[in-house]
Amino acid sequence: MEKYRLIRELSPKETTVLVYHFSTSIELLNALLTVLLSDDETNLIVMSNLSSMISGWLKGQAAKLEQSKTVMNIDEALKTINQFIENDLEKDIAEVDALTCQAKTACLEYRKLFRADYGMIEGEISDQMLGVPIPAYEKPFPEGAELIDLPSPNKEILKKTNLFDCIIERESRRKFTNESLSLSELSLLCFTTQGLRGKPAAGRWHFRTVPSGGARHPYETYLAVNKVEGLDSGIYRYLPLEHKLLLVKAVDEKELRKKMTHYSEGQEFAGQSAVVFIWSCVPYRMEWRYSTMARRDLLLEAGHICQNLYLCVEGLGLGTCSILAYRQDLDDYLGLDGVDEFVTYISPVGRIEK
Ligand SMILES: Cc1cc2nc3c(=O)[nH]c(=O)nc-3n(C[C@H](O)[C@H](O)[C@H](O)COP(=O)(O)O)c2cc1C
Numbered sequence: 001m002e003k004y005r006l007i008r009e010l011s012p013k014e015t016t017v018l019v020y021h022f023s024t025s026i027e028l029l030n031a032l033l034t035v036l037l038s039d040d041e042t043n044l045i046v047m048s049n050l051s052s053m054i055s056g057w058l059k060g061q062a063a064k065l066e067q068s069k070t071v072m073n074i075d076e077a078l079k080t081i082n083q084f085i086e087n088d089l090e091k092d093i094a095e096v097d098a099l100t101c102q103a104k105t106a107c108l109e110y111r112k113l114f115r116a117d118y119g120m121i122e123g124e125i126s127d128q129m130l131g132v133p134i135p136a137y138e139k140p141f142p143e144g145a146e147l148i149d150l151p152s153p154n155k156e157i158l159k160k161t162n163l164f165d166c167i168i169e170r171e172s173r174r175k176f177t178n179e180s181l182s183l184s185e186l187s188l189l190c191f192t193t194q195g196l197r198g199k200p201a202a203g204r205w206h207f208r209t210v211p212s213g214g215a216r217h218p219y220e221t222y223l224a225v226n227k228v229e230g231l232d233s234g235i236y237r238y239l240p241l242e243h244k245l246l247l248v249k250a251v252d253e254k255e256l257r258k259k260m261t262h263y264s265e266g267q268e269f270a271g272q273s274a275v276v277f278i279w280s281c282v283p284y285r286m287e288w289r290y291s292t293m294a295r296r297d298l299l300l301e302a303g304h305i306c307q308n309l310y311l312c313v314e315g316l317g318l319g320t321c322s323i324l325a326y327r328q329d330l331d332d333y334l335g336l337d338g339v340d341e342f343v344t345y346i347s348p349v350g351r352i353e354k
Contacts, residue, residue, distance in 0.1 A: 119292050126291040135285050137206060138239060139220050139341070141246050148231070148245040151184045153191035158315040166314040173319030174269040176350025180227040181274040185316055189349065190238045192312040193277070193305050194221050208240060210304045213297040218285040219305060220341065222334055224260050224276040226253055235334060248335065263330040264323050264346065273348030277320075279305060280336055280343045302345040309347055319352035 112118040128134070141147075160166055192209050194217075200206035205215045212218070221238040223245070225231050233253035236245045251259070261271035270276055279302055286294035306322050313320045323346045330346075331338040 114296060116293075116296070119295075121292060124291050127288045132288065135282075135288050137217055137285070138241050139237070139282065141237070141239070145246055147239065147242060148236070148247065150187040150190065150243055150245060152243075153188050153195060154184055155188075157182075157184050157188065158312075159317040160315045163311075166311045170310050170314045172321035173352050174267075174321045175352065176269060176272045176274065176319060176348075177353060178227070178272075179274070179351040180229045181318070181349065181351065183228060183230045185318065186223070186225075186228050186231075186275060187243075188316065189277070189309060189312055190221065190223075190240075191243065193308045194219065194238060194240045195243060196240055206241075210301070210308055212301055212304075213286065214289045216286050216289055216297075218281050218283065218294075218298055219301060220280045220282060221305075222248065222278040222280065224251075224256055224278060225274075226257055226260070226271075226276075227274045259333065260348070263327045263333065264348075265325045265327060267323060267325065269321065269350075270323060270346070270348045273350040275350075276346055276348045277306075277309060278330065278334065278343055278346045280331075280334070280341050282341050284340060299344065306345060306347055309349070313349055317352075317354075318349055320347050320349045322347040 155161070160169070195209050197207045197209055206217075207215055208217055217240075221240075223236045223238060225233055225236055227233070231245075232247075232250055233256050234250040235248040235256075237248055239246055257271035259271075260273070260276050261268050264270035281298045281302070283294060283298060286297050290297060309320060310322070326343065326346050328338070328343065330343050331341075334343070336342055
């Protein structure tokens with residue numbers, strides 16, 4: 001049987017689910033005893049390919065760990081472990097094997113989505129070819145909405161301007177101080193990730209600080225502002241064409257921090273950041289031109305945008321760490337329908353210890 005291991009911590013303090021195929025019994029013992037003797041509220045699922053020979057090892061290991069026992073004593077721990085082994089083992093292994101097999105098959109299927117030769121419909125005609133008018137470059141906002149001015153992007157606030165230094169010193173940072181970002185810093189981050197490169201001539205296609213297939217720019221940027229000078233906490237949308245912000249909804253800072261941690265699957269640094277960049281894609285902007293091929297473009301472009309964020313953050317002496325492990329119901333929180341617009345990537349930004 002193939003040996004593999006997957007540990008999933010749903011939340012460090014409450015529930016730990018372990019799914020194990022152990023290569024050695026020592027590993028199993030360590031894991032079981034650590035979980036059973038900890039004082040966290042723990043939900044344990046164990047799967048192992050080991051036989052009952054385990055009990056000899058178990059006793060030796062248990063003796064070593066005796067001093068650290070807290071909630072459950074060693075005898076109870078041993079009894080529980082033996083019950084797992086006797087009652088649940090075979091059923092669990094069969095279940096996990098079936099799920100693993102299913103996942104591997106799905107992975108093979110999904111790989112096709114990234115290939116240029118997959119899913120094209122012979123003779124397909126895009127809306128652009130049909131003469132359908134070009135979709136808006138920016139999601140509309142209510143007429144007369146009060147927009148918030150951002151300072152002009154100012155490169156003078158960069159602490160580091162050498163590109164090579166920014167590239168080699170960039171790293172994902174997950175520890176933020178409680179300090180605010182300035183509006184000038186936020187402005188520069190918005191500009192370098194989605195801002196307009198020059199003013200487009202009337203009726204002409206426009207270009208931004210990031211590349212985009214067919215210059216379609218299918219992304220919108222939402223900002224969960226926890227702490228930025230001059231802004232109340234809440235959800236904003238960056239308007240690249242105006243280089244302004246639109247307030248989507250005001251949210252109390254404490255509440256917003258909680259929500260950002262929640263929607264980042266419990267990754268607390270999201271809630272501790274000064275602002276969370278949330279990128280949503282609007283697929284039709286790309287499908288209008290590329291039809292079925294748009295799907296590849298949509299995901300690739302998020303990477304271009306976020307890389308610019310990483311580099312500008314590095315230049316400003318701030319920190320960021322992109323997050324793919326977010327909850328898709330963040331769409332509901334932002335008021336997105338999940339079909340014509342949905343979140344694909346997020347990245348919290350904050351000030352870091354020097
Ligand atoms: C697409 C993508 C998704 C990521 N998702 C997460 C995430 O959900 N949580 C996290 O802490 N880091 C996440 N990261 C950051 C990676 O863990 C990080 O880039 C990696 O460990 C390499 O470290 P470095 O960025 O410092 O070079 C993600 C990075 C990428 C590119």
